[in-house]
Amino acid sequence: MIDVTVVGSGPNGLVAAVVAARAGLSVRVLEAAPTIGGGVRTAELTLPGFRHDVCSAVHPAALASPVFRKLGLLDRIDWIVPEVSYAHPLDGGRAGVAWRDLDRTVDALGADGPAWRRLIAPLLARQRGVGSFTGSQLLRVPRDPIAAFRFGLRSLEQGTPLWNLRFDGDVAPALFTGVVAHAAGGMPSLPSAGAGLLLAMHAHGAGWGFPAGGSQAIADALADELRTLGGEIVTDAPVSSLSEVADSRAVLLDTAPELLFTADLPTRYARALRRYRYGSGVAKVDFALDGPVPWSDPDVRLAPTVHVGGSRAEMSTAENAVRRGFQPGAAGAPARHPYVLVTQPSVADPTRAPAGKHVLWAYTHVPAGSTLDATELITAEIERFAPGFRDVVLASVSSSATEIAAHNPNYLGGDIYAGELTMAQLVKRPVVSTAPWRTPVPGVYLCSSATPPGPAVHGMNGWWAARLALRERFGIGTGG
Structure with missing residues (x-):
């Protein structure tokens, strides 16, 4: 019998696996996709030589993460x-x-x-x-x-x-x-x-900050350490039922809570899980560019992250409309312009594209389950603050919220945060508990973004869940 099985190889799952392996336990990670990383994968999505982050690209929480510091991840990457941390262009060629x-x-x-x-x-x-x-x-x-x-x-x-x-x-x-x-x-x-x-x-x-070469470096560094410690990672290994990992003394799920419904749950816990709500989806477009984005304000050209959305009033109108179910750009939608989150990592990392070329990643929020191809919508919004952007586009690949959910089943409806961020769900994530990583299924713990402290690439969810599992299942003290 293996000591610990981790389902999912996102950063939280890999942190949990490393913590368990460092405690001397036998560890196995099962990943449904052909490659590891979950939300921190990097791939050539448009043209050869253009390396795009599949989901998360810039990591404000990573360099401040006490877990990444404890695990030495800040030194190995x-x-x-x-x-410039981020920039915000405005009409009239201005920018914050x-x-x-x-x-x-x-x-x-x-x-x-x-x-x-x-x-x-x-x-x-x-x-x-x-x-x-x-x-x-x-x-x-x-x-x-x-x-x-x-x-x-x-x-x-x-x-x-x-x-x-x-x-x-x-x-x-x-x-x-x-x-x-x-x-x-x-x-x-x-x-x-x-x-x-x-x-x-x-x-x-x-x-x-973000890793040179792409976010994949985070997953690869954690995976390298896990293998050094004797851990095993198996890709192309989807888990559709908890019965498939019953040979483990402890199971940590870097997944949406839905996998728990394959077990016999107490009525009260099952009811609480069913009340857990998912948020808006995202529609994403990756661009391969022939040169830098011609932002009107030259300082914006220095920023790997750019928030495109105009004024505070425009952004609040756009985001509130999506929450009410309006598709961005649709006839009758209350917002004229959507909010678009743009990353252009190649302005600081030339390894991401061939010499002189650039990559750009952008998404806009959409209602869950949307099938919108946001290519034209996003292109027009960038053009608003960077006239001539169309002229530098070599290729693009669109991913609707539905396609994102199909590619990663943990992103239900295209919700990349694994749960809506509301006041109620800051307390119940996914249930109200002083130890929300623990489930009523013996030996099974949640370690995904559906648990505290919520989404972001910091590994804290995996850290807290693994420490709890070590203490409760193996009697291993975790100290500070």
């Missing part, structure tokens, strides 16, 4: 940390730029610069405490109450109709709303504001 240097950002924001500093600097001053508070679950006493208070106060401000009181101009609120929109939630809302604050803090802290 060649991380690129750009001087979140430089990693907070002072430079404040200076560039002019009259709203001091307000930006007051929003972010107190969090930076206690960023470890903020990370601890947001890095587990809400049902516990914060280790740093001051950090939690500062974070909560700012979330309350930016997550309610008070959000327009801080700034006087239009650049700073748009710059902040661009990161808030990552959460694919309502605007304004507390969970979305909290997610945005955390991302903005990282932008001026450890930075929005």
Whole structure:
């Protein structure tokens, strides 16, 4: 009998596997796809020599992850940390730029610069405490109450109709709303504001780093260590029922909670799982480019991450429309322009494309299960702030929300976050519990983004689940 089976080879699953293997246990990872990595895979999706990230591309939480630091992942990967964390173009050739240097950002924001500093600097001053508070679950006493208070106060401000009181101009609120929109939630809302604050803090802290050559490096580094420790990884090995892994003393699921329904669940737990809600999907397009994107503002050309969506009002209208089921760009939709998240990693990593060429990855939020091909929609929105973008496109590949869900069954309806980010689901992810990684199925634990602390490439979900399994199933203490 094997000690631990991990189902799914995303970063959370691989972290869980490494933690178990480091404890001296026999470990097996089963991955349904032909390649490992889940949301951190990299592949040639358009043309030969153009390396695109299949899902997650830039990792604000990675360089700040205490788990990645403990596992030595920050040292074993060649991380690129750009001087511009993200940028936000606006009409008239203007743009907001979140430089990693907070002072430079404040200076560039002019009259709203001091307000930006007051929003972010107190969090930076206690960023470890903020990370601890947001890095587990809400049902516990914060280790740093001051950090939690500062974070909560700012979330309350930016997550309610008070959000327009801080700034006087239009650049700073748009710059902040661009990161808030990552959460694919309502605007304004507390969970979305909290997610945005955390991302903005990282932008001026450890930075929005990403691995040279693509996100696949994260999975490969974890897999290399696991194999060194004697662990096994099996690809093309889908698991459709928990009965298929009954030969393990412990099972950790880096999957959506749906796999648990293949077991005999207590009625109360099953009912709670059925109440768990998934969020909006994404429609993604990968582009191979003949040259750099001709952004109107030259500083935007330095940013690996660009938020395209116009003003705060435009973005909130667009995101709230998607939540109400409107397809972006459809006749009768209340939003004229969608929010588009763009990454252009080759501006800082020339290994991603042939000499002189570039890769670009972009998605827009859509209703779950959408079949929209967003190529024209996204192209038009980039053209709005980068006239001539069409002329540099060599090839593109579109992935609708439905196609994304078919490619990765954990992304139900195209929801790449494995669950809607709402206040209720910050507490119940996927159920209300002081140990939500534990399931009522003996020896089975959830370690995916459907558990605290939620989505992002930080490995914390796998860390917490593995530590719990080691303690409960094997009597192995995990210390700090």
